[in-house]
Amino acid sequence: MSTPALRRMRVLLRQHRLGFLGIGILLAEASVALLAPTLAPHAPLDQDTVWRLKPPLTVAGAGRFMLGTDQLGRDVLSRILYGARISLLIGIAAVAIAAPLGVAVGLVASYYGRAVDDLMMRVADIQLAFPFILLAVTVVAVLGPSVGHLIIVLGISGWVPYARLSRSEVFTLKEREFIEAARSLGAGDVRIITRHLLPNVLTPVIVVGTFALANTIIVESSLSFLGLGVQPPDPTWGSMLSDSREYVTVAWWLWVFPGAAILTTVLAINVVGDWLRHVLDPRAVVAAEGSAPR
């Protein structure tokens, strides 16, 4: 990204206070996730049935439970902090797989056009024909739920929006003079794709990737909620909410705080996505936001 673009971003960031807030929240959250072992007041897996289902601010022998304890006497705050690590790790890793995969498919499909394009778009249609959550549920159930499998499933199945986006960008780009110029200077296909087309699709891809990250976090928590995500006792926001269902009436803190953690994260990412779209690519479409599991 060139310096004028950076300067423009800084100016627009100052104007767009919400975007600023979103970035602040995400940075704070990322540091909290990284520092979870030092920040967490208790070990996330430590059980103490004497102190089970205690409300927030309870003072116990082992210290204070700021956000209360769950049905096994584990500290809710510590579990949320550790949960941030898993949620962010899965989200970022999945996007890091899906984006390059999708961009590569989209570039190749539109650059070569015709049969290659037709084939790849039909594969995209097939992928899209499965409601995302359903495919994820089935594959995870077959492979066995684990963090690694979740990342692979969410990563591999998330490529379509990137592919469609880079494909439509390249369709107009490849007829432009600078591509012709490059070709007449003897540049090969690989060089044209990587040096001339790729840089031009990166900005909209960043916008799509941001919304995809938000969506991935919701999908991961939904899978954990269904019992097909990260397995107990490892804490994730989704599984904490799943556990809370039986205690909805007696322990409000069990469902309020993990839910608020998901909401804050996803909201912050969406706001940043809106801001990025505003700054980088005003034409980017709403479809970029993808479909949340329901």
Added chain:
Amino acid sequence: MVSWWYIGRRLAQTAVVLVGITLVVFWVIRLSGDPVLLMLPADASQQDIQRLRELLGFDQPVHIQLWRFMERVATGDFGTSLRFQEPALALVLDRLPSTVLLAFTALSVAGVIGLPLGVLSAVRRNSVWDHAAMAVALLGQSMPIFWTGIMLITIFAVALDLFPSSGSGTIRHLVLPTAALGFLSTGRVTRLVRGRMIEVLGEDYVRTARAKGLTESCVLYRHALRNCLLPVITILGLELGSTLGGAVVTETVFAWPGVGRLIVSAIFARDYPLVQAAVLVVAVMFVVVNLVVDLLYAVIDPRVRFGSSRP
């Protein structure tokens, strides 16, 4: 009149996708290596494993298995549920009406609330209304639906005791799941309508209509709104498709007896023939909804007939 060429092309594409879906469903349960081990409890005896393997035809070479699978699917035989010992397709179709009912009520809510709200936001751009509507829409999109569900249950079922927290049967059972699903879809519809409406209101023909001295409501509803309905149809179609196919989470939270919940319980019961049948049915439904939306689109917007795909 929509060109036959366009219809034929879309039908051919749909056929390819349907075959692809069948292949994926066939392949997915073989991902782990041995599907029979997946379907039996861990302490199953060697004889049981062998018996089920022969029963389901997993002892045959893969290409013969695939051929038989395709053959059966083509004739509408989706296998037998291991748990219920009944045809899997019948079990799925049994649950389908509940899912369809929920999807349509949620979609109606999204359309009825989202459309006017989006228009209002666009017309009164940057007003308090606009900001409030956009904030609520963003909130709806950022809340995981199971959390919305838990919250609705806690407030309206447990604390206020207005609606039942789970199950189905009466209209009152329908209220909370519809609210949860509707909240999510309404946000999307509102944002989309607003965006399109703002675009359309800047067009020349809207200025012309105003210059002719038409009333503001005539300009809005006859000229502007009509032109922003096309993408709205698309998004409503997509919303319908994903709710029909994937209301897995909502149905689980509210114990709604639809296909989504059937799939989840079948997965936990290791009833993979049933999972296969349900996933296949749902995916086919999704594809058909998309096809209908595309064809509808071509009927309404002549430009689409000459293009290659939906813009």
